[in-house]
Amino acid sequence: MKGIKAHTCFVFLFLWGSLCFAQDKISLKKAIDEIEQQHGYTFNYAEETISGYTVTQIDPSLSFAEKITQLKSQTKLLFTLLGNKLVTISLPESNLVCGNVKDEETGLPIAFATVQAAKKAVVTDENGYFSIDAPPTENIKIRFLGYRTAEITINNLETENCNPIFLSPLREQLDAVLLSSYLVQGMSKMSNGAERIDFNNFTALPGLIETDVLQSVQSLPGVHSTNETVSNINIRGGTNDQNLVLWDGIKMYQTGHFFGLISAFNPQITEQVSIQKNGTSATLTDGVSGTIAMETEKEVSNTFSGSLGASLIDANVFLDIPLGKTSSLQIGGRKSLSDVVTTPTYDAYFTRIAQDTEVETNVETVRNTNRSFDFYDVSLRWLYQIGERDKIRVNFLYVDNILAFNENATINNTAFSRESSVAQNSLGAGALWQHQWGEHLNTTLHVYESDYTLRAINANILDQQRFLQENSVSETGIKTAGILSLKETQKLTFGYELIETKVTNLDDVDVPLVRTLVAEVVRTHSGFGEYSIRFNDYKSILIAGLRYNYLDKFNESIIEPRLQFSQKFLEHFSLQVAGEFKHQITSQVINFQNDFLGIEKRRWQLSNNSTIPIIKSKQASLGFNYSNKGWLLSIEGYYKFVDGITSQEQGFQNQFEFVKTSGSYEVLGADVLFRKRFRDISLWISYSFMDNAYSFESLSETAFPSNYDIPHSVTFGSTYVYDTLKITGGFNWRSGNPTTSPVEGNEVVGGAINFDPPNSERFEDYIRVDASALYEVSLVNAMFEAGISVWNILDQTNTISTFYRVNENGDIVENKQTSLGFTPNAVLRVIL
Structure with missing residues (x-):
């Protein structure tokens, strides 16, 4: 009986050790160094090309070609064999990956979510699908109003089998989205009555080529400017001085450049703006006409x-x-x-x-x-x-x-x-x-x-x-x-x-x-x-x-x-x-x-x-x-x-x-x-x-x-x-x-x-x-x-x-x- 137990423990430990060995992650650079020593090949690459990549421990008993095949499948990098046992490593010309963004609780697709890489950004379609071409080492951020932002490494996504990516709702936010894409993408009507513009997801409005904050809000119903200036915005018939204008909680008494023709707030640093016509939060004072x-x-x-x-x-x-x-x-x-x-x-x-x-x-x-x-x-x-x-x-x-x-x-x-x-x-x-x-x-x-x-x-x-x-x-x-x-x-x-x-x-x-x-x-x-x-x-x-x-x-x-x-x-x-x-x-x-x-x-x-x-x-x-x-x-x-x-x-x-x-x-x-x-x-x-x-x-x-x-x-x-x-x-x-x-x-x-x-x-x-x-x-x-x-x-x-x-x-x-x-x-x- 003791022999059976000892044998069983030995088999278990052997399998566990083998699994751990197989799953150990090492840097790509270390893997390359080991292959160079084992097979006498020289690898030529730029440090930034292989930086950030990790691979599973390569079995030393594999042939050189089998090891290169494993590296290719894990990194999606290009390994080119030249004469004199020289191998060059380069980024692929295209690395198109895809995904399906869904609600974590309901499993329903999330349309018009923003998928942001370092240099590119795309938007999910009505079925939550997206595809993006970006280097494997980059991370993408997936954002949608009312959900927690998800961050995923491109290398974890696939080219053909589009992985489901689940976003979890922000339960602590009671001002949830009631109507998305209210006029255009990036505009939403919230459950607290506010109309919100998210400039990270914003597309465009007629006559505007920059996200001018105070020009953009005039596209909303009930918001006008009787003299066509941003310093005289009239919310439902009120005067401009009856608006509470806040920039990160700071009350502003000047809102326009060119004495009112363009907004005084840099659109590049302003992420979003909310317009509250009625039912303002009790945390805010002032602004009898709107906020x-x-x-x-x-x-x-x-x-x-x-x-x-x-x-x-x-x-x-x-x-x-x-x-x-x-x-x-x-x-x-x-x-x-x-x-x-x-x-x-x-x-x-x-x-x-x-x-x-x-x-x-x-x-x-x-x-x-x-x-x-x-x-x-x-x-x-x-x-x-x-x-x-x-x-x-x-x-x-x-x-x-x-x-x-x-x-x-x-x-x-x-x-x-x-x-x-x-x-x-x-x-x-x-x-x-x-x-x-x-x-x-x-x-x-x-x-x-x-x-x-x-x-x-x-x-x-x-x-x-x-x-x-x-x-x-x-x-x-x-x-x-x-x-x-x-x-x-x-x-x-x-x-x-x-x-x-x-x-x-x-x-x-x-x-x-x-x-x-x-x-x-x-x-x-x-x-x-x-x-x-x-x-x-x-x-x-x-x-x-x-x-x-x-x-x-x-x-x-x-x-x-x-x-x-x-x-x-x-x-x-x-x-x-x-x-x-x-x-x-x-x-x-x-x-x-x-x-x-x-x-x-x-x-x-x-x-x-x-x-x-x-x-x-x-x-x-x-x-x-x-x-x-x-x-x-x-x-x-x-x-x-x-x-x-x-x-x-x-x-x-x-x-x-x-x-x-x-x-x-x-x-x-x-x-x-x-x-x-x-x-x-x-x-x-x-x-x-x-x-x-x-x-x-x-x-x-x-x-x-x-x-x-x-x-x-x-x-x-x-x-x-x-x-x-x-x-x-x-x-x-x-x-x-x-x-x-x-x-x-x-x-x-x-x-x-x-x-x-x-x-x-x-x-x-x-x-x-x-x-x-x-x-x-x-x-x-x-x-x-x-x-x-x-x-x-x-x-x-x-x-x-x-x-x-x-x-x-x-x-x-x-x-x-x-x-x-x-x-x-x-x-x-x-x-x-």
Whole structure:
């Protein structure tokens, strides 16, 4: 019996040892060295060619040819036998592998997931299938919103038998995707009501060749810009100053370059943006009209990447630099090309911003010369993974715009020249510490500083006068929050936030000497709590929150409930309900038409809780969605009431231009989106209805249409994506902006303009057709991207605003501002 046991143990140990020997992994270099010693062959190769490869231990008893066959099968490298016992090793010309991406729990395919290699990227089809050509040693990352990112070595994939690759859902994220590819690939509608754009998966939009963050959000239903600028985005009839704009949690008071024509946020460093029109999280304050939240990459990068590009407006650079295995640094920058070359695109932009201002035209005796315009921005993000439980993120952003020109005149046979200028800049800096206390509790501490300055020097050369104006905002915020996972489907968020906001306004005239400086500070203490739950097999999601705010300067408490609820039913249908109360203490005013030389007329101001009230809003919405086999229909009706607005904030250019009073506006509207997605083509059409009306008790007309009332808006778009080619086109039509005209035949009474009832007329309908194309090609270990776009192909003249003045002869003069005309643009980018 003992002999049988001993024999059995011996056989077991022999088999186990043999298995271990067979499965031992060694480096390819070591295997080559052993074969050279055993057979007397010499291998010729580049170190980077074989770096990273491992093979199983080669049986010494095999012949030389059998050993080479094993190396070939395990590495997929090319082994070429030359004379004199010389073998060369090289990479294969093509290494096409494939896979099928599926949900780990359901086994269903995941369509439109991004498969990213070092130099190439592809997207899975409707069946989750993908194929990619990349070196065997590279890793690919597979990403899809709502799932954990998977990282796989190419060498582990096969050429013919396409392996299944399973992605696991992110259970801790209750804001799951409700509708994917909302308009185009990379756009999603979330269960928390937000519409999200993921620029890693983004294709293209009509008229855009770069992922301009604030231009992209205007493609969504209910989001417009009545004057066609990113610094005046109107979410469901609200004004731009009623939007909360966040860049990695830092509140930004400046959003545009070129005084609003392009986004101030570098698209290369911004990973995604979310637009929340209603039902905002209780963790956020401010923004009574909506929230635009931008985010950079959250994960530490382990490989170097970067890009260098230029368009007909600016040059830009982006670097993602690993700093060891636990830290990485992202740096991005843009600089206008106006001081190097003047392009047609620059001319079109400059003409657009300078219409009917002192920059473009002056009185006959004054000549403007040496006009110059420059802008740049610098972005930085540093991420440090201290350990398994702690992560630190540091962000920095600086934005700068400056416009200058000389005013020249001859006075008493003497030539005079003085410079006028407008400078606008912002600085944002923030630091976030995240700590995981255990399996169920995660806390964050976020500190930020946001500073904005607008400085204008207006030289009146005929009166030998200099008028200096400054508007600055300095805001400091501290927020601490905890997220407690009660169960896999439930979480509780709670925390405290302190925000101190200081606004300073300066008016300084040298002749006669007049100086006015007003500085105000308001501190807001806030506590918040939010409960999120998924139930009914994740088909129902409820997010309910409450935010308490205490404004110490006014000794006032404000309680704000927030609600989001979504329900999936009948497999392809879903219902969404949202509501919120919000407030804000900052707003913008327009003091008079030529303020800041007519270029940037808006100044930030703080509420004083009397003549400038605290703005408060109430919103409610109900949405219905259907999605099946590429078809999507989304309908959402909403009601919004905003109280505490000022007439100066609304930008009146009629009989109420210089009136100072407060009131409210009320919006009833609906947003409709219909989309059909084929394999390579996506078609969509959206329609927005709005009834937006003011109520000012102290004005002669107590109720009348809002300046931002756009009753009807239709957008049609299509995108074609084939491999690395993207072509997109779109048509935009909407009702003309409201306007007020002088009474015909009786325009001037007593030296003043005699207006019709406010906003009783409209400009002609706004029409614009855009198109763009992007193409990517891989050359010399880099990706090259080239694109061209045309904004307003038909060169349609769209009037967006007008104002009237009485000249020295007592005649009325009309000044019109029109939108961008035919505006081409092109981009070339190298992606490393």
